[in-house]
Amino acid sequence: MYLRKSLSGLTGLLVAVALTASPAAAAGPVTTKPFPAVLKLPNGFSPEGIAIDGKTAYTGSLADGAIQRVDLRSGVATRFAPSPGPGKISVGMDVDRFGRLWVAGGGKGGPLPVLFTGFRVYDTRSGTKLADVLIPEGSFINDVVVTRDAAWFTDSGDPAALVRVPIGHDGRIGTPRKVVLGGEWVPGSPINANGIVATPDGKNLIVGQTTAAGGGAALYVVSPTSGDVAQARRIRLDGPLESSDGLVLSGRTLHVVSHHGVVKVELARGLAAGKVLSTTEVPGAAFASTGALFGGRLYVVDANLGENLSNVGNPAAAFKIVAIPVP
Numbered sequence: 001m002y003l004r005k006s007l008s009g010l011t012g013l014l015v016a017v018a019l020t021a022s023p024a025a026a027a028g029p030v031t032t033k034p035f036p037a038v039l040k041l042p043n044g045f046s047p048e049g050i051a052i053d054g055k056t057a058y059t060g061s062l063a064d065g066a067i068q069r070v071d072l073r074s075g076v077a078t079r080f081a082p083s084p085g086p087g088k089i090s091v092g093m094d095v096d097r098f099g100r101l102w103v104a105g106g107g108k109g110g111p112l113p114v115l116f117t118g119f120r121v122y123d124t125r126s127g128t129k130l131a132d133v134l135i136p137e138g139s140f141i142n143d144v145v146v147t148r149d150a151a152w153f154t155d156s157g158d159p160a161a162l163v164r165v166p167i168g169h170d171g172r173i174g175t176p177r178k179v180v181l182g183g184e185w186v187p188g189s190p191i192n193a194n195g196i197v198a199t200p201d202g203k204n205l206i207v208g209q210t211t212a213a214g215g216g217a218a219l220y221v222v223s224p225t226s227g228d229v230a231q232a233r234r235i236r237l238d239g240p241l242e243s244s245d246g247l248v249l250s251g252r253t254l255h256v257v258s259h260h261g262v263v264k265v266e267l268a269r270g271l272a273a274g275k276v277l278s279t280t281e282v283p284g285a286a287f288a289s290t291g292a293l294f295g296g297r298l299y300v301v302d303a304n305l306g307e308n309l310s311n312v313g314n315p316a317a318a319f320k321i322v323a324i325p326v327p
Contacts, residue, residue: 035295036075037323038284041068044315049092049143049246050301051101052292053124057321058101059301060090062112063313067103067122070321072294081127087115092143092195092246092290094151098171099124102151107140112312117141119153119165121173130173135163137178143195143246143290147202147224154196154207159187162196162207162222162230181207183231185220188212195247195257195290198224204271207232208244208256217244219254221271237265239276246290248298255327257291257300264327280327284320297323 039057041047045068047059057070058080065088069080084105089112091104100121107117117138121131135141139157146152146167153163153176160181166174181193188211195208205222212218219235246257254274256263261281265274282288282300289303300322304311311317 035072035297035323039070039072039075039077039299039321039323041070041077041319041321043318044313045319046303046305046312046314046317047301047319047321048289048303049090049104050290050292050299050321051093051095052294052299053095053099053101055294056124057292057294057299058093058095058124059321060093060103062089062091062106062303065089065105067101072299081122081129084120084129084132088120089114090120091141092154094144094146095124096146096151096167096171097148100130100171102144102146104141104144104153106142107135107138107155107157112309114140119144119151119176133165133173133176135176135178138163138176142193145196145198145205147198149202150224150226152196152198152205152224154193156191156194156210159189159192160185162193162205164224164226166226177228179225179227180229181220181222181232182229184234185209185232186213186234188218195245197247197249197254199249199271206235206247206249206254206271208247210244217241217256217258219244219256219265219274233272235267235271236273237276238274241265241276245288246301248291248293250293250326255291255298257288259287259289261288262291262298262300262324262327278327280324282322282324285322293326296326298326299323 046062064083067081118134142156151165191210209218243258248255252267285302286304291300
């Protein structure tokens with residue numbers, strides 16, 4: 001009898017709660033404001049690279065190396081790190097599993113008046129600069145991807161080279177080492193290895209060559225190594241690739257950010273070949289440089305370099321990050 005009365009009372013309570021909640025339910029589902037599609041950066045900032053960690057994007061300046069942090073939800077950009085000093089810039093970047101932002105620092109062998117060749121590492125929580133490393137053998141340190149045991153940088157000014165920085169299991173940053181690209185790699189001119197990504201299992205790197213021998217761009221699969229030479233295999237494409245800057249990999253779909261749009265390439269198993277499926281325009285972008293994925297969108301940096309780099313550091317030049325649906 002007591003149990004039956006208790007259940008009866010509980011049923012009545014649940015009905016009352018449901019009736020009380022019904023006006024809010026009748027109002028329909030709660031809608032959320034969509035993330036903005038255009039993320040404005042300060043005039044004259046001159047972005048090039050991008051890394052996304054959670055709902056936060058980071059991008060660095062070709063003018064003075066400062067780094068902006070952008071809230072993808074609001075589109076608001078704030079300063080994350082100041083300029084690292086005269087003659088230093090920020091190019092490609094990536095975030096590692098220890099919550100650190102790795103930044104390629106350009107170099108003396110590139111088109112900009114840069115005095116130092118190397119890379120920097122920042123704590124994403126505090127913005128503290130953890131490392132500022134020179135690479136004496138480097139030419140133009142352009143892009144970076146971080147795997148579990150190393151950070152791999154492209155050196156675009158060298159005919160055939162990457163730079164490997166070992167990372168210990170405790171996060172310790174080791175000494176940079178130049179790695180020569182061998183195998184099927186054929187040097188081009190004037191810009192060689194540029195964009196770089198790693199397969200999810202870390203067993204392969206994919207490197208974009210901006211200016212391949214014979215014209216156009218090329219893609220290569222590179223086997224990671226701790227030695228002095230890394231074997232590269234050219235990916236056979238079924239169509240031309242006019243240019244290649246940043247690379248974005250999702251599964252076996254590779255998005256090649258060219259200066260005129262985003263080229264979608266479907267890679268075969270084994271990564272020996274690829275089909276060029278489409279090219280997607282980036283609305284309003286004057287010069288797309290690279291991108292990063294988040295929430296079904298590809299966030300593309302508009303570097304807006306201008307003719308002969310005239311917009312780099314130009315206080316009248318506007319810069320932005322443009323979000324497009326993933327092609």
